[in-house]
Amino acid sequence: MEHQVSSYSACFLIPCYNHGSTIAQVADSLATFSLPIVLVDDGSNQATKAALCSLATQENIHLVTLEANQGKGGAVMAGIKAIEQMGCSHAIQIDADGQHDISALPKLIEQSKALPHKLISGRPIYDDSVPKSRLYGRYITHIWVWIETLSFTIKDSMCGFRVYPVKATSATLTKYRIGKRMDFDTEILVRMFWEGIDIDFIETRVVYPEGGISHFDALHDNIKISQMHTKLFFNMLPRIPKLIARHFRSQDSAKAAHDRLVQSNANANNSNRNDFNEASDNQNHWSKRKERGTVLGIKLLLGIYSLLGRKVFNVILSLVMRYYHLTGKHAKQASQHYLETLTHYAETQNITLPSNLGSYQHLLSFGHTLLDKLAAWKGDFSLKNLTIHGQDVFDGIIRNKQGVVLLGSHLGNIELCRALSRRHKHIKINALVFTEHAEQFNRVMKAVNPCSELNLIQVSSIGPDVAILLEQKIEQGEWIVIVGDRTSTSKESRSVWADFLGQPAPFPQGPFVLASILKAPVYLLFGLRDDNRKDPHFNVYFEHFSDKIELPRKERQTALQRTVQQYAQRLEHYTLKAPLQWYNFFNFWTLSNQQDDRKNEK
Numbered sequence: 268m269e270h271q272v273s274s275y276s277a278c279f280l281i282p283c284y285n286h287g288s289t290i291a292q293v294a295d296s297l298a299t300f301s302l303p304i305v306l307v308d309d310g311s312n313q314a315t316k317a318a319l320c321s322l323a324t325q326e327n328i329h330l331v332t333l334e335a336n337q338g339k340g341g342a343v344m345a346g347i348k349a350i351e352q353m354g355c356s357h358a359i360q361i362d363a364d365g366q367h368d369i370s371a372l373p374k375l376i377e378q379s380k381a382l383p384h385k386l387i388s389g390r391p392i393y394d395d396s397v398p399k400s401r402l403y404g405r406y407i408t409h410i411w412v413w414i415e416t417l418s419f420t421i422k423d424s425m426c427g428f429r430v431y432p433v434k435a436t437s438a439t440l441t442k443y444r445i446g447k448r449m450d451f452d453t454e455i456l457v458r459m460f461w462e463g464i465d466i467d468f469i470e471t472r473v474v475y476p477e478g479g480i481s482h483f484d485a486l487h488d489n490i491k492i493s494q495m496h497t498k499l500f501f502n503m504l505p506r507i508p509k510l511i512a513r514h515f516r517s518q519d520s521a522k523a524a525h526d527r528l529v530q531s532n533a534n535a536n537n538s539n540r541n542d543f544n545e546a547s548d549n550q551n552h553w554s555k556r557k558e559r560g561t562v563l564g565i566k567l568l569l570g571i572y573s574l575l576g577r578k579v580f581n582v583i584l585s586l587v588m589r590y591y592h593l594t595g596k597h598a599k600q601a602s603q604h605y606l607e608t609l610t611h612y613a614e615t616q617n618i619t620l621p622s623n624l625g626s627y628q629h630l631l632s633f634g635h636t637l638l639d640k641l642a643a644w645k646g647d648f649s650l651k652n653l654t655i656h657g658q659d660v661f662d663g664i665i666r667n668k669q670g671v672v673l674l675g676s677h678l679g680n681i682e683l684c685r686a687l688s689r690r691h692k693h694i695k696i697n698a699l700v701f702t703e704h705a706e707q708f709n710r711v712m713k714a715v716n717p718c719s720e721l722n723l724i725q726v727s728s729i730g731p732d733v734a735i736l737l738e739q740k741i742e743q744g745e746w747i748v749i750v751g752d753r754t755s756t757s758k759e760s761r762s763v764w765a766d767f768l769g770q771p772a773p774f775p776q777g778p779f780v781l782a783s784i785l786k787a788p789v790y791l792l793f794g795l796r797d798d799n800r801k802d803p804h805f806n807v808y809f810e811h812f813s814d815k816i817e818l819p820r821k822e823r824q825t826a827l828q829r830t831v832q833q834y835a836q837r838l839e840h841y842t843l844k845a846p847l848q849w850y851n852f853f854n855f856w857t858l859s860n861q862q863d864d865r866k867n868e869k
Contacts, residue, residue: 275380277430278355279304282342286363287315293361294322296369300376303353304328307346310336329353339427340451344440351433356383358431367428371471378469379430386436386456386464389428389471408453408492414571415499416460417510422468424453435464450495457499461506463513507583508590569641577638577803584634592627598852602626605855609846612769620846632798632847636680639796639803643682648803653683657809660790664809668693670741672782673792674812676752676838679848683794683805684748697740699724699749734784741787748792751778751834752851759858763828765835768842772856774831783816791837795845808841 279297283290283306294304308319310333323330331349333342343360350358357379361367371389379387412424436455439445439462445454460466503510572580592599603626613620642648655661664671673696675681684696700723724736737747754762754775762773782789791810796803812834818826842849 276355277357278350280346280358280360282307283363284309285311285315287318289365290363305346306330307342308332309342338448341447362427368472386466387430389426390423390468391473411496415503424456450491507586588631588634599626601852602629639680640682655807660809668744670744672787672789673748675750675792677850679795695745749778763831765832767835770856783818789813793841
């Protein structure tokens with residue numbers, strides 16, 4: 268936590284251009300704070316100059332005069348320079364037109380005193396007086412700023428109601444050539460964020476006074492703002508690794524106190540577990556691993572894709588995944604182990620594999636598939652993006668209007684089935700997902716497509732209530748999609764070992780037992796990206812698996828073993844078709860060292 272410093276000294280900064288009718292009222296409203304005021308005359312007309320000169324005769328009010336109009340940014344820069352020479356540590360910027368809520372100043376100043384190393388800015392709350400064109404324009408700028416910083420930290424970059432730490436601001440202004448007009452407020456925040464300055468916000472009411480003066484030129488200022496965002500975007504690209512690293516450091520800092528408390532309690536209550544060493548982390552259950560990709564990161568990538576297209580996205584993605592490859596120790600190790608296992612198996616079977624099988628290419632493929640999943644949920648793919656293999660099987664399912672179970676996996680992109688469902692409106696596809704590992708992604712899906720959650724069935728375990736719900740959906744002719752290649756999050760011990768890529772691997776019992784309970788036809792579904800084509804294109808494989816999975820009581824284990832092995836063989840077959848699209852980034856061929864999960868059974 269940052270502490271208040273005794274040398275904190277603030278000064279008001281008011282850039283003024285032809286606001287002679289309002290500047291005196293604004294200055295008078297600040298008298299109760301007993302702080303110096305720096306007025307910057309930005310080449311104003313004679314009436315405003317007279318008003319400013321009159322105010323400058325008052326104690327504690329200083330006037331900086333610019334002979335020619337420099338723009339709002341130029342006026343603020345001149346004011347910052349003057350305030351630095353005065354020896355003040357912080358500059359409180361306020362507009363001269365009276366649109367800022369002076370009643371929010373105490374909170375703004377208090378926050379700045381508590382966090383003197385941060386830039387504190389207002390976050391506007393508008394009333395009905397705000398022009399709609401301004402409001403919509405701000406939203407567009409917000410999206411650009413989030414992309415330029417790879418962060419949602421800057422909640423509003425256009426509000427001129429803020430407190431600058433003078434020393435850090437002056438250093439940023441010296442280092443960069445920043446726009447001097449309406450582009451200034453946004454650019455200075457982005458640049459300071461790049462320089463490692465943290466930014467906090469307080470909510471403040473903003474009104475647009477009737478008859479108020481606006482110097483915003485819709486044509487020229489919008490051109491300058493567009494040029495600014497273009498410049499910032501391309502300047503951001505080489506900073507991507509640094510910005511991502513900062514994001515993770517911020518997460519670690521915010522989490523540090525909580526983690527220390529948890530660790531302290533764990534040491535006190537579980538001292539007998541201190542024998543665990545670093546190697547045990549590699550044996551944690553897959554669901555206990557925290558994905559480094561966050562909701563924030565996913566939304567930012569989706570924003571880049573939506574605004575700039577897939578080509579620009581791919582350039583940024585390659586840089587992001589290169590950084591992840593360098594820093595993602597466990598994912599990289601898991602990838603290398605999988606690729607070594609795959610290569611060894613292919614050699615023993617005389618199977619030719621692609622030549623570019625490296626862990627970086629593997630992680631990059633995962634990044635592309637993440638975008639494919641989002642695009643599928645967003646509705647960007649249609650049948651023209653798909654080649655269906657097993658068309659007769661698919662047509663038969665459609666024709667019979669029968670509820671079915673689709674067994675998928677973490678190979679490729681199973682969300683492609685959504686593109687199919689849009690052609691056949693009577694089909695409803697339900698994805699069975701586990702709350703423990705789907706929560707973050709589901710939040711993103713809701714943001715991408717508000718109706719997406721209607722097709723998600725979140726469960727913590729498969730019990731009688733879930734089975735009854737799914738039976739009802741099957742009877743209504745709906746499809747149930749469930750993956751069969753990851754062990755249970757709560758009952759890992761309920762696994763069936765089957766050969767996969769030449770080695771025994773644990774597969775979950777749950778999906779296959781559930782399919783037998785539902786007594787529905789079972790099909791396999793695999794969606795593999797065709798990386799040989801420039802435009803997004805996918806091969807979707809529909810394959811009949813079983814008319815009905817039967818697990819007789821007396822031969823239950825044998826029948827289950829046979830069924831799981833059949834699934835593992837088909838999964839292996841398609842994995843060899845697209846080896847870089849296998850996305851289980853953990854040691855797939857082992858169980859974890861988690862405690863006996865059978866105690867969780869009810």
